[in-house]
Amino acid sequence: MDFDFNEDQRLLQQALRDFLAGECPPAWVRAQWETDTGRDGPFWKRLAEVGVPGLLVPEAQGGLGMDETDLALLLEETGRAGLAEPVVATSVGVALLRELSGDLAAEWLPKVASGDARLAVGHAGSPFVADAHVADLLFLANEGALHAVPAAQVRIEAQPSVDGSQRLFLVGFDVGEPVAEGDLAQALLDAALDRGAFCSAAEALGVADRLIELAVEYATQREQFGVAIGSFQAVKHMLADVKVELEYARSHVYRAAHSVATAAPTRAVDVSMAKLAACDAANAAAKISLQVHGAIGYTYEQDVHVWMKRAWSLDLAYGDSVFHRGRLCAGVIDQTIPAFAFGYQPLNP
Amino acid sequence: MDLTYTAEQDAFRKEARAWLEANAPSAPLASFDTKAGFEAHREWEKTLHAGGFAMVPWPVEYGGRGADLLEWLVFEEEYYRAGAPGRVNQNGIFLLGPTIMEYGTPEQKARFLPKMASSEEVWCQGWSEPNAGSDMAAIQTTAVRDGDHFVINGQKTWASRGAYAHWLFGLFRTDPDSKRHKGLSFILAPMDLPGMTVRPIQKINGKAAFSEVFFDDVRVPVENLLGPEGEGWNVAMATAGFERGLMLRSPARFQSTANRLVRLYRKTVERGAPVAPGMRERVARCWMDAEAYSLNTYQTVSKLLGGGKIGAEASLNKIFWSELDMRMHELGLELLGPRAELLPGAPAAGDVGDWLDGYIFALSGPIYAGTNQIQRNIIAERILGLPRK
Incomplete structure (x- = not known):
């Protein structure tokens, strides 16, 4: 039992935090909102050099061969930076390729690790596919079967989102030979949804942290009544409450990382708890950060709304809260899917 | 990160479970806030001590078991699973004990800790x-x-x-x-x-x-x-850290209440009593929050075993468990419907259990061990870095 990250994992997190602070400051994130694709190919290549898209790719195929417990801390950093690149979808796609193995994996995994390919994944959690416009390979479901479709064979229709970082599409394709059918396809799609939800939750932690950070910075320098507004208890207590919410969400997300990495029997419920807790914390942080900033925070020029909208779109990614609340209740109340309390407290002794 | 128990930890859990099943009182003792209940709880502490389970994480020479904090968490889980009595000497064993361990002279440790572990002195x-x-x-x-x-x-x-x-x-x-x-x-x-x-x-x-x-x-x-x-202030802050942060309110306590709440909800629905829309999810959310508290505690213990310390983060815990405890008991009472206000002796009380007493106790949570408003100030100033003035 060791519920902590090791030195190497922390160092990797710090390295990515420094890299993103230098390479994609808020001005860069906002500039991406205004471009056609919202994505930056050369930047993706550099991200691959740091190892991010290839983190889950086996070492034999040029990746880092790590798992979700390593990925969790890195996604916090992409969330903190407000990074608008398909890190989550690609990670989910990599796990599908790993499971499917064979020629498909042999062809695509090295390309992902080197930054020469991006992936997109359609799943039951949403009618929309994120980043379908830049993906080189798309995983799409049709009538219970899973298909791996190259970019040239899909038709996409953009569905602009309030979050300029989020690029959504309705996707059609000519149905060919599936890569998986029946129970296998279902298991792969379930795992993909869980992995994507966990990844989104980890990003939401970073988003929440950034929103709190913005509020603290502002409350420290903004003066009213002759003092910094951050010295008022009304301001302190709002921020303290959301900090509590964030830290307990963090525990759920780290446990979900472990459950996804080890395919734990409780994976579905663990992931749903992580997604709910982290996205609730991010949404609460958004509201409170906005309130602390007051009218200036309500302007387009200020950065609060950039992260606030990240919180909104992450909340909807890989299963909205209605979906995850349903699964939580199925596990805890109906007990139709496995949920057991950490430390073996049976629900019905 | 490894979230599995070792064979030794599993064996310890089995041993603790078997011992508690054999020795824990089958009926609840009288409240330790009465003289008779206080003495009954001391008797139980004697049994616990004789069984070697009174102070799992303390050194053997002071009446403990010499186990680490992870085994203590395992023990707490089994203790609440068994429905064993509240710890009458909790202020001693969970708060003062660790403080003496840190600040006491060898003479003080030898004088006070063994009698504390056995609850000869409360x-x-x-x-x-x-x-x-x-x-x-x-x-x-x-x-x-x-x-x-x-x-x-x-x-x-x-x-x-x-x-x-x-x-x-x-x-x-x-x-x-x-x-x-x-x-x-x-x-x-x-x-x-x-x-x-x-x-x-x-x-x-x-x-x-x-x-x-x-x-x-x-x-x-x-x-x-x-x-x-x-230097008493600094010594007291160490005690307060144990109180807010880790030992006084172990996660098993809240997981156990959350499990009881889930069972109460299911039973209420099964017997066809009216249940508010949304109650199902509110109950599930409480269970989820109790789970978060457990996970967070395992994180803290892992950090401590890795050589880290608990600082102002203890204030995060205190707010979280005290508010969760109130929320769970409020839902429990709501599920009991019109019977919620009945005292245990009322003829129609039936199986209302101790939700009312638990609720009354939970109400003190945001007050004792430093009010939650004080904790919020600590979080804002010492964790977030907001200005004091």
């Missing part, structure tokens, strides 16, 4: 005063050095189980000219000294749960000073 806390509540640095009760004694004058209040406890640990002003956090000392005093008067105070359920303690020229030997003279 402890109460003497921190608050009528004018020093949230503002604890406003303490006025003095302990003036006179030869090899401190002479204590003043008043302490809200000493839980003060009416029955044998010893009191408290903060006193040893430098009469000092102000605020300076000049305070952490002193241990037996409750039967001449000049000491204990006046029980009934809490809102009518039980004498806490006491005022008056000191009138009470002479305490200087060897009862814990930590350096004048």
Whole structure:
């Protein structure tokens, strides 16, 4: 039992935090909102050099061969930076390729690790596919079967989102030979949804942290009544409450990382708890950060709304809260899917 | 990260479970806020001690088991699973004990810890005063050095189980000219000294749960000073950290309440009683939050075992568990419907259990161990870095 990250994992997190602070400051994130694709190919290549898209790719195929417990801390950093690149979808796609193995994996995994390919994944959690416009390979479901479709064979229709970082599409394709059918396809799609939800939750932690950070910075320098507004208890207590919410969400997300990495029997419920807790914390942080900033925070020029909208779109990614609340209740109340309390407290002794 | 238990931890869990099944009282004991209940709980502590389970993480020489904090968490899980009695000496074993471990001299450790572990001596806390509540640095009760004694004058209040406890640990002003956090000392005093008067105070359920303690020229030997003279504030902060952060409220307590709440919900639905829309999810969310508290505690323990320390983060915990406890009991009462207000002896009370008593206790959570407003200030200033003024 060791519920902590090791030195190497922390160092990797710090390295990515420094890299993103230098390479994609808020001005860069906002500039991406205004471009056609919202994505930056050369930047993706550099991200691959740091190892991010290839983190889950086996070492034999040029990746880092790590798992979700390593990925969790890195996604916090992409969330903190407000990074608008398909890190989550690609990670989910990599796990599908790993499971499917064979020629498909042999062809695509090295390309992902080197930054020469991006992936997109359609799943039951949403009618929309994120980043379908830049993906080189798309995983799409049709009538219970899973298909791996190259970019040239899909038709996409953009569905602009309030979050300029989020690029959504309705996707059609000519149905060919599936890569998986029946129970296998279902298991792969379930795992993909869980992995994507966990990844989104980890990003939401970073988003929440950034929103709190913005509020603290502002409350420290903004003066009213002759003092910094951050010295008022009304301001302190709002921020303290959301900090509590964030830290307990963090525990759920780290446990979900472990459950996804080890395919734990409780994976579905663990992931749903992580997604709910982290996205609730991010949404609460958004509201409170906005309130602390007051009218200036309500302007387009200020950065609060950039992260606030990240919180909104992450909340909807890989299963909205209605979906995850349903699964939580199925596990805890109906007990139709496995949920057991950490430390073996049976629900019905 | 490894979230599995070792074979040794699993074996310890089995051993603890079997022992508790064989030895834990089958019916609840009377409240330890009554004299009879207090003594019944001490008896249980004796049994626990004889079985070697009284203080799992303490060194063997002090009456413990020499296990680590992970095994303590495992034990707590089994303890609540077995529905075993509340710990009558909790202020001693969970708060003062670790503080003595950190600040005590070898003589103090040998003198106090074994009798604490066996609950031969039960402890109460003497921190608050009528004018020093949230503002604890406003303490006025003095302990003036006179030869090899401190002479204590003043008043302490809200000493839980003060009416029955044998010893009191408290903060006193040893430098009469000092102000605020300076000049305070952490002193241990037996409750039967001449000049000491204990006046029980009934809490809102009518039980004498806490006491005022008056000191009138009470002479305490200087060897009862814990930590350096004048450094009592820092010693007390270590105790407060244990109180808010880890030991006093172990996660199993809340997981156990959450599990009971889920069972109550299912039973209520099964017998066709009306249940508010949304209740299902609110109950599930409580279970989820109890889970978060457990996970977070395992994180903290992992950090401690890796050489880390608990600091201001203890304040995050205190807010989380105290609010969760209230939320769970509110839902429990709501599920009981019109029976929620019935006392356990009422003929129609049926299986209302102790949700009402639990709720009344939960209401004190945001107040004791430093009010949640004080915790929010600590989080804002010491974790988030917001300005004090």
